[in-house]
Structures are given as structure tokens and as C-alpha cells.
Amino acid sequence: MITNIGLLGYGHVGAGVAKLIKTESELLGDKLGWPIRLKKALVRDLSAARNFEPEPGLLTTNPDEVVGNPDIQVVCELMGGLEPARTYILKALEAGQHVVTANKALLATHGMEIINKAAEANRDVMFEAAVAGAIPVIRTLKEGLAANRIQSLCGILNGTTNYIITRMSQNNLSFEDALREAQEAGYAEADPAADVEGLDAAHKLALLSALAYGVLPKISEMHVEGITKLEPMDFAFAAEFGYVIKLLAVSSLHDAQGPLEVRLHPAMIPAGHLLAGVNGTMNAIMIKGHASGDIFLSGRGAGMMPTASSVVGDIVEVARTHQIVSSSLRPPLLGWRTLKNDVVMCMNEANLNYYLRFRVFDKPGVLSSISGVFGRHNISLAQVIQKSQSPKTDWVSLVVLTHKAKERDLLEALAELKTMDTIDDMRLIRVEEFL
Ligand code: NAP
Numbered sequence: 001m002i003t004n005i006g007l008l009g010y011g012h013v014g015a016g017v018a019k020l021i022k023t024e025s026e027l028l029g030d031k032l033g034w035p036i037r038l039k040k041a042l043v044r045d046l047s048a049a050r051n052f053e054p055e056p057g058l059l060t061t062n063p064d065e066v067v068g069n070p071d072i073q074v075v076c077e078l079m080g081g082l083e084p085a086r087t088y089i090l091k092a093l094e095a096g097q098h099v100v101t102a103n104k105a106l107l108a109t110h111g112m113e114i115i116n117k118a119a120e121a122n123r124d125v126m127f128e129a130a131v132a133g134a135i136p137v138i139r140t141l142k143e144g145l146a147a148n149r150i151q152s153l154c155g156i157l158n159g160t161t162n163y164i165i166t167r168m169s170q171n172n173l174s175f176e177d178a179l180r181e182a183q184e185a186g187y188a189e190a191d192p193a194a195d196v197e198g199l200d201a202a203h204k205l206a207l208l209s210a211l212a213y214g215v216l217p218k219i220s221e222m223h224v225e226g227i228t229k230l231e232p233m234d235f236a237f238a239a240e241f242g243y244v245i246k247l248l249a250v251s252s253l254h255d256a257q258g259p260l261e262v263r264l265h266p267a268m269i270p271a272g273h274l275l276a277g278v279n280g281t282m283n284a285i286m287i288k289g290h291a292s293g294d295i296f297l298s299g300r301g302a303g304m305m306p307t308a309s310s311v312v313g314d315i316v317e318v319a320r321t322h323q324i325v326s327s328s329l330r331p332p333l334l335g336w337r338t339l340k341n342d343v344v345m346c347m348n349e350a351n352l353n354y355y356l357r358f359r360v361f362d363k364p365g366v367l368s369s370i371s372g373v374f375g376r377h378n379i380s381l382a383q384v385i386q387k388s389q390s391p392k393t394d395w396v397s398l399v400v401l402t403h404k405a406k407e408r409d410l411l412e413a414l415a416e417l418k419t420m421d422t423i424d425d426m427r428l429i430r431v432e433e434f435l
């Protein structure tokens with residue numbers, strides 16, 4: 001007995017998987033009871049430098065040597081992007097191969113099609129590495145917490161942005177300087193848009209929500225906001241109020257019938273909260289189950305070996321379950337059977353606390369006219385700070401923390417405030433109190 005693996009992609013993650021399969025062959029063989037072998041790996045460029053030297057003859061540019069190859073039982077899609085990754089995965093499932101993938105963008109976009117094809121072909125699609133790198137959060141939701149109705153999920157799901165935010169917060173760097181540093185350190189891509197605009201974390205949040213609630217939210221229906229508008233001054237004000245700022249992924253189900261609240265945006269969180277101490281490239285997820293209570297998972301959310309750790313864990317699980325459970329007895333793919341697509345709560349309905357920063361003209365009556373607008377829109381203020389700016393001008397920073405308010409009311413108030421010529425800039429950051 002032997003399980004043969006084919007890779008689609010031999011980049012950062014693919015090379016890590018090859019390294020683990022080769023260097024830990026004895027450990028993996030002992031755990032599984034039989035060996036795992038890497039048979040073929042698809043790449044574009046046979047001559048490119050690799051992070052782990054491939055065995056002679058391993059690399060190929062012909063997808064047919066992996067997809068549909070009868071000698072390969074498990075195909076690992078580690079190439080990224082939507083196409084041709086989607087087509088290769090569907091073909092592999094049709095050919096009777098199991099699939100392991102780290103591709104969150106693909107699953108968040110075409111997850112239903114892929115999962116349905118896998119169910120039809122009675123094959124597995126595993127994707128532990130697609131969310132939070134090395135952290136076994138998919139397995140935790142699918143299996144460990146299977147007895148729970150999940151009430152909420154909250155996490156830090158992108159290492160690049162968490163690194164940038166940590167540097168802005170702890171070292172007073174601007175967004176641009178912290179991003180440049182992240183690129184130099186190799187954390188951020190040359191084109192960092194998917195990370196800093198929040199899309200990468202939104203894909204991961206969509207997948208976690210699908211497993212937690214049976215609802216795969218469409219990214220277009222989610223509130224997705226990145227970190228590009230954060231300024232050092234907001235981190236300083238946050239500290240004054242006892243908060244830190246994080247790019248927070250949140251989903252919760254207030255009622256079994258929905259709607260699902262699902263949002264990804266910078267948030268101020270209490271400095272003493274567990275998530276506040278998750279710094280640098282680390283990821284973390286807090287899950288609340290009705291029976292389990294709060295679960296907190298933390299670890300490396302990206303990188304060659306942490307991500308490969310999850311991919312190889314999936315390979316071992318697929319190999320083991322398919323040996324133990326005969327095909328006619330295979331259980332359904334947990335958590336993906338009841339997907340509905342139309343139950344995402346509109347962000348206007350969110351009921352949150354807010355941090356608002358205005359640049360206002362410092363003259364009598366300005367503060368009372370601003371507070372009057374809030375009052376008319378049913379928004380109650382919890383704290384107000386005014387700070388003169390340096391060098392000293394007639395313009396000052398006015399910072400307001402609100403009590404819980406409907407987002408719709410807040411946006412209406414801000415629209416009215418925008419028309420006032422005594423205000424020339426405003427920033428909004430949501431506050432998560434975890435109450
Ligand atoms: P990468 O370093 O860019 O590697 C991609 C690999 O796929 C390369 O070997 C490339 O070949 C190959 N490839 C791409 N398009 C191809 C095509 N059309 N035909 C044949 N080969 C093709 O990417 P990565 O960082 O390893 O990421 C892979 C996947 O893992 C992505 O879905 C990513 O989102 C996910 N992921 C990555 C991380 C991480 O830390 N990097 C963490 C979690 C999840 P060449 O080498 O010849 O160009």
C-alpha cells in the first residue's frame with residue numbers, strides 16, 4: 001500500500017510540501033501505516049530556482065501527468081488563481097482523485113461547484129491550508145466542534161496586514177512605511193492589494209462562515225474594508241481609550257434563521273483582549289460554540305512550512321479515511337450541505353460602537369453643532385477628546401466614541417456632518433467590545 005501525490009504548483013507552498021514529504025517520510029509513514037510518495041509536480045518554468053530542490057524528473061509542464069494520472073490518488077492544488085486551478089480540480093475529481101487545496105480565492109468563488117462535484121464523485125476536497133496557514137481551524141469547525149451550534153467567529157486572518165498594523169501601532173510608522181518594510185521582509189507581495197484591501201481575509205472569512213453556519217456568503221454581499229486609510233494618529237487615540245486596532249474578521253448568527261452578520265474591517269478592540277496580543281504575522285481565531293463556549297486558536301497564518309504543515313495534514317487524513325471507510329459508506333462533506341446564498345445581513349443593520357475622528361475648525365459652537373447632528377440621528381456619545389494639531393493651526397482633531405448605534409443612523413449623521421464647512425476630514429473605525 002502506498003499513497004501517491006501529485007502537486008499542481010511547486011512554489012512557496014508546493015516546495016514546503018515536497019520538503020515535508022521527503023524529510024519526514026518515516027514520521028508520516030509511521031502515522032499513516034504506509035508511505036506517501038510525491039510522483040509529479042506541475043510548474044510553468046522548469047528552470048526556475050526552487051526553495052527545496054526537486055527530485056530529478058519530478059517537475060513537469062504537462063498537467064495530464066498529474067490530473068487524471070491513474071498512479072496519483074491525491075492531487076494538491078498549490079498554484080493559486082481561479083483558472084486553470086478550477087478546471088484542473090474539477091477534472092481530478094471526475095477522474096476519481098481526491099483534492100487538497102490551499103486556494104481560498106478559488107473556494108470562496110467557486111466553492112459550491114467544487115464541493116458538489118466532489119460529492120457527486122464521492123471524493124474529498126480538503127482545504128485546511130486555505131485559512132490561517134498552520135492553524136487547524138477547518139478541522140476544529142468540521143469535527144472538534146461538530147456538536148455545537150456556532151454562535152460567532154472572530155479573528156485575525158491575514159499575516160501581512162497584521163504585521164503592518166503591529167508596526168504602525170508599536171513603532172509609529174505610516175501605512176506606506178510599514179508596507180514597504182513588509183515587502184522588504186518578504187511578507188507582502190509586490191502587488192499587496194488583496195491583502196491590504198481586505199480581500200484575502202474576506203475569502204478566508206467566507207470559508208469559515210460556510211463551515212460554521214452552512215452559509216457561503218458572497219464576497220460582494222459582505223462588508224469588506226482594508227487598512228489603507230489607517231493613520232498613526234488613530235493608533236495613538238486608540239491607546240488613549242485603552243484599545244488596539246486590528247483588521248478583524250467577524251461573523252455571527254444571531255438567530256438560527258439568520259441573517260448572518262459577516263464583516264471584515266479595521267476595528268478597535270480592548271487592549272486586554274486575547275486577540276489584541278496577536279502581533280506581527282501571527283493569525284488567530286476565536287470561535288464561540290453553544291456548548292463549547294469560547295475556543296481560541298493562534299499560530300502562523302502563512303509561509304512555506306506552516307502552510308505545508310496543513311497541506312500534508314490533509315493528505316494524511318484523506319489517505320487514512322479512504323483506506324478505512326469503504327466508498328459506499330463515506331460520510332457527507334460536513335457543513336457544506338445546507339448552503340444558502342441570500343442571508344447576509346446588510347451592514348446598515350449592524351449595531352456597533354464607533355470611533356470617529358474629525359478635523360474641525362476651532363471656534364465657538366462647532367462642538368455643539370456636531371453633537372446636535374448626532375442627537376438628531378439617535379446617536380449617543382460616550383467620550384469626546386479634542387486635541388490641537390501640531391504645528392498649531394485653527395484646525396483641531398476632535399475624536400468621538402459613541403455608544404451602540406445602528407450603522408444606518410451613523411452614516412446618515414456623517415452625511416449631514418460632511419456638508420458642514422467647519423469639518424474638513426472624518427474617519428470612522430468600528431469598536432468591538434466583545435460583550
Ligand atoms: P507561488 O509561490 O506563486 O507558486 C505557484 C506555483 O504554481 C509555481 O510553482 C508556479 O509555477 C505554479 N503555477 C502557477 N500557475 C500555473 C499554471 N498556469 N500552470 C502551471 N503551473 C502554474 O504561490 P504560493 O505562495 O505557493 O501559493 C500557492 C497557493 O497557496 C495559493 O492559492 C495561495 O493563496 C495559497 N496559500 C499560500 C500561502 C503562503 O504563505 N504563500 C499561505 C496560505 C495559502 P512556476 O514556479 O514555474 O512559476
Ligand code: HSE
Pocket residue numbers: 130132133157158159160161187195200301302303
Ligand atoms: N497573504 C496571506 C497573508 C498569505 O498575509 O496572510 C496567507 O494566506
